[in-house]
Amino acid sequence: MKLSALVPLVGVALLTVVLVGGCAATEPTPAAPGGTGDGHGHIEGATEMPEPQLRLVTLDSAGSLTAFDPATEASVSLTDVAGAELLTSDGRYAFAAADARLTIVDTGTWTVPHGDHSHYYLAEPRVVGMIDGGAGAGLGRAASNAALTAVFFPGSGETVVLDGEALGEGEIEELARIEGEPHEGAAVPLGEQVLVSSPDAVQVYSAAGDALGDEQRCEDMRGSGITSVGVVFGCADGALLTVEGEDGVEFERIPYPAGATPAESFANRPGRPDLAAPAGRSGAWLLDTREREWTLIRTEQPLLRAVAVGDSDGRVVAIDALGRIVVLTHEGVQATSEPLLAADLVGAELPAGVVLEVDASRAYVNSPSAGLVHEIDYVDNARLARSLDVEGDASALVEVAR
Amino acid sequence: MRRALTLLTLAVLGLTGCSAAGVADERPLIVATTNILGDVVGELVGDRAEVFTLMPPNADPHSFDVSPADAARMRDAELIVANGLGLEEGLQHHVEAAAADGVEVIEAGDLIEVLAYAEGGSAGTADPHFWTDPARMLDVVDGLEGPLSEIAGTLDSGYRAELVALDAELEEQFAAIPAERRALVTNHHVFGYLAERFDFRVIGAVVPSGTTLAAPSASDFSGLVSAIDEAGVPTIFADSSQPDRLVQVLAEEADRDVRVVALYTESLTEPGGGAATYLEMMRVNAHLITTGLSS
Structure with a gap:
């Protein structure tokens, strides 16, 4: 039984409240930095839980951010973010972007993989703070690992590097601001470094913002993703895979087959080796970063979203141009749902806020037109398990603690 | 009678796992990482040493960490008893730091025949959860007896007998x-x-x-x-x-x-x-x- 573990932060020298051992008799000694710890990322007051504490975090068009528990169907209001248009997440924090301002909310629920098992934590949600990108910075998006969070503003091309441990304590601690050129790029931490795109390259920076080594060519950089293997950037001629090697960051290229239409955005179930992306009008790209291999899965209808499950069948959950949920494997289309999202289509596209999220057993997609989040059992014939009536109109969605 | 009273006082202090502020505990200090090892070591040394357990009740041994004060205390110990085999990940650097300061460290994993995980993502690597076998806990007790008695004098022989009885009891039940x-x-x-x-x-x-x-x-x-x-x-x-x-x-x-x-x-x-x-x-x-x- 692992219950109610009060766990102090890993490696925080100034955490002088003695919680451990019930022993408060000795005077807390303020010195002796406790080392770097192993990045488990506990926070004071976090409770360890027997299973992932999944939450569907939705943003409505009025800017209200709400966390919905799909196990209990209970909702908790997180905060209001005026003008918020884009919602992203790293699995724990929700990042709500209004123009040039990124609000960071700790959802209070997260999962830490640990070899053959994982740890599941639950704490009180709280607003951590706001990052100001300056005029014209646009809608910021963020990515994290255990040590760092990197925020990228496409309008300015600027990257803001944040200390991950401080975020866990509810503090925003800026480690660096890295200037760049405006483009639809990305900044993604890898180990103690940050990978930052420019319009035609990727450069490694230290957490302090110093450029390390030579930049890596990446023509027409579009889309990025994190897998259990490393960080992927999409380039015109293939994937640029960056992994942590013995001598720091190492780069590998996984070229597209000849004549391919490049991917423009990548999505996956967190912690898995696969990424997926719509492949023009042809179907879905499946990128296995363990095997360093692209697979094109053809579909009759073009796909608008594609998310890799990363299971042994190479499953991909997708949304097609008719608004149907489609489940694919290497063998092709396995199951198709009713056109659940038909009313959300604008022409042949879905609004950017419509997001498909996949966890170990279910997929979720928000339908702003209905104010619902649909729950799909993707291993059972794309069965619609539930349609969840979340607060507000569900104009954007992220799932945390997978 | 007077001797009995003194022992009783010491026993009460020992139960709290730490000394009250201002009352110096003259006894040698033994630090145990997990609460399972803390319990066993405490039973063996009785009140002849102070046993300080780092891991609180209902915690996860893989991931708990200690306060800087507790980390400092580890360096004052005569002996640290740890599980090892990669169990106390959040604590490993503190144990290593204390060992580098000259504190004797005994890992239970070094005292037993280690099994590998049979399945799952860690298949083939060492399984640290030795305590689910009472015979292995007896092996650990046997390995600890020498070092503990150097610190605390004669050990409580009754506890070893209880472990033997536990092992027999489980065997019969199963x-x-x-x-x-x-x-x-x-x-x-x-x-x-x-x-x-x-x-x-x-x-x-x-x-x-x-x-x-x-x-x-x-x-x-x-x-x-x-x-x-x-x-x-x-x-x-x-x-x-x-x-x-x-x-x-x-x-x-x-x-x-x-x-x-x-x-x-x-x-x-x-x-x-x-x-x-x-x-x-x-x-x-x-x-x-x-x-x-x-x-």
Whole structure:
């Protein structure tokens, strides 16, 4: 039984409240930095839980951010973010972007993989703070690992590097601001470094913002993703895979087959080796970063979203141009749902806020037109398990603690 | 009489696990990392040494960390008793720092015959959960006796006898379970040593989450159901956030009538919490397993 573990932060020298051992008799000694710890990322007051504490975090068009528990169907209001248009997440924090301002909310629920098992934590949600990108910075998006969070503003091309441990304590601690050129790029931490795109390259920076080594060519950089293997950037001629090697960051290229239409955005179930992306009008790209291999899965209808499950069948959950949920494997289309999202289509596209999220057993997609989040059992014939009536109109969605 | 009173005072101080502010504890300090080892070492040395346990009750040994004050205390210890085999990840750097300062460190993992994980993502690597086998705990006690008696003088021989009795008790109880039913369907990853010692099969299973249980179909349970069928047992030993709902859904969706029982795995509880000592933890688990598989 692992219950109610009060766990102090890993490696925080100034955490002088003695919680451990019930022993408060000795005077807390303020010195002796406790080392770097192993990045488990506990926070004071976090409770360890027997299973992932999944939450569907939705943003409505009025800017209200709400966390919905799909196990209990209970909702908790997180905060209001005026003008918020884009919602992203790293699995724990929700990042709500209004123009040039990124609000960071700790959802209070997260999962830490640990070899053959994982740890599941639950704490009180709280607003951590706001990052100001300056005029014209646009809608910021963020990515994290255990040590760092990197925020990228496409309008300015600027990257803001944040200390991950401080975020866990509810503090925003800026480690660096890295200037760049405006483009639809990305900044993604890898180990103690940050990978930052420019319009035609990727450069490694230290957490302090110093450029390390030579930049890596990446023509027409579009889309990025994190897998259990490393960080992927999409380039015109293939994937640029960056992994942590013995001598720091190492780069590998996984070229597209000849004549391919490049991917423009990548999505996956967190912690898995696969990424997926719509492949023009042809179907879905499946990128296995363990095997360093692209697979094109053809579909009759073009796909608008594609998310890799990363299971042994190479499953991909997708949304097609008719608004149907489609489940694919290497063998092709396995199951198709009713056109659940038909009313959300604008022409042949879905609004950017419509997001498909996949966890170990279910997929979720928000339908702003209905104010619902649909729950799909993707291993059972794309069965619609539930349609969840979340607060507000569900104009954007992220799932945390997978 | 006077001597008895002194001993009683010391015993009370020893129970709190730390000395009150201002009252200097003159006894030698032994630090134990996990609360299981803290309990065992405390039983062995009695009140002749101060045993300070780093891991609080109901915590996770893989991931708890200590305050800077406790880290400093580790360096003042005569001896640190750790589990090792990679169990105390969050603590490893503190143990290494104390060892570099000259503190003697004994790892239980060095005193036993180590098993590898049989399955899962860590298959083939060392399994640190040795305590589920009382015979291995006896090996650890045997290895600790010399170093502990150098620090604390004569040890309490009664505790070793209690461990021997525990081992015999478990053997007798488990022997009463028919061999074909000696199977643990579980999502815990800690019972490898118990299984090896007492001839159980461990059949790992993924337990459907609360989200899955809300609107399930048979495909959500196929792995668990095949584990139950393979084991042929009426009880599974799993942590579930909603055990009653799991039982209900298994009956409705998969037509399997099983009980779901949680065992104590990696941490002792507070006093009164069900597994406050190593002996209590082992006895309670053995009782739950025996009754679960017998009826």
